[in-house]
Amino acid sequence: MEHLINLFVRSIFVDNMIFAFFLGMCSYLAVSKNVKTALGLGVAVTFVLLITVPVDYLLQVHVLDPLDLSYLSFILFIAIIAGIVQIVEMFVERFSPSLYASLGIFLPLIAVNCAIMGASLFMQQRIQMDPTVNTQAIANVWDALVYALGSGIGWLLAIVGLAAIREKMAYTDVPKPLQGLGITFITVGLMAMAFMCFSGLKL
């Protein structure tokens, strides 16, 4: 239990997808113009992570490792992600048309969001770690689930935070060539510095 809580908190604050690894940066910069859509995308990413990471974990441990096929992992992981995003898209369209309409094009684009693929690849690296020594280790499917949830919430937190700042920033006087993306990069840099102070966090 202690390990799970530790993993959860670490994946939100210390190993934050955006601020520590820059994963999912493209949609992060493109969709962070207002808080409401940012929140919707964050929830969708968290949801897709929650399904894909445990499925990829089971695939890695029960299929790829015994058959010694781990060099095929890139192709299989991306196929699973694309497939699951397609299924999620159909479910959302069927059961919640309003959410489907508000997410629009970003729902299918989650398939090429690096945060999803990145979480699966980090999970693959962490399987080999020793859980008694390393707090980042992922030893069973529950660890994978908690890691996915934490990473998703970390991403959600980052995108909602940036969207809120950008909403306020619309009224400020920024030098002309720096307007738009330039200042956004620098803002994200400052946010990343703020998040660096979590790096000594120990539970």
Added chain:
Amino acid sequence: MSKLFSKANKEALTGPLNLNNPVVVQVLGICSALAVTSQLKPAIVMGLSVTIITAFSNLVISLIRNTIPNRIRIIVQLVVVAALVTIVAQVLKAFAYDVSVQLSVYVGLIITNCILMGRLEAFAMMNGPWESFLDGIGNGVGYAMVLVIVGFVRELLGSGCLFGFQVVPQCLYDWGYMNNGMMTMPAMSLIIVGCVLWVHRSINKENK
């Protein structure tokens, strides 16, 4: 030969280097551009890998573009890219193991690099193989260029080295010069890319 390098083809090759740069103008493929640039060597290897993969995936997709059913094209593109990335990752592991360890998951993440998907969707699906190949090389080099600039600044100021060799002379340290440890932190790469964007935009504004 003159047909191979017609004006339109030259445009496809050189446009992405400056006015249509994939990183600073179209803002694609930022994730890896930020993450691998704390030193110059992984930045160059990453730029080279992306160039090769973009060029060849553009070529392959453009060759089979008329046979791909429109509804499943994204999956077909992803599989082609994933196969190429797997090859590059295995080659890196075999011939440049230390760099491949440094790049860790970011080699695999080339699959989801938006530059690739963007070029495949916007260019290779509509143009012939040779143009697509040139477009791939142009975009890859444009991406590599930004990586090299950021990697150069971060390694020089962060550890006083280039390619791992000491370039800041010892006497400067004796006078009290210090490495800026902040530069090796992930946060600074964002700020440097922001500054590159700033410089690029202010120069291009004067050109117009």
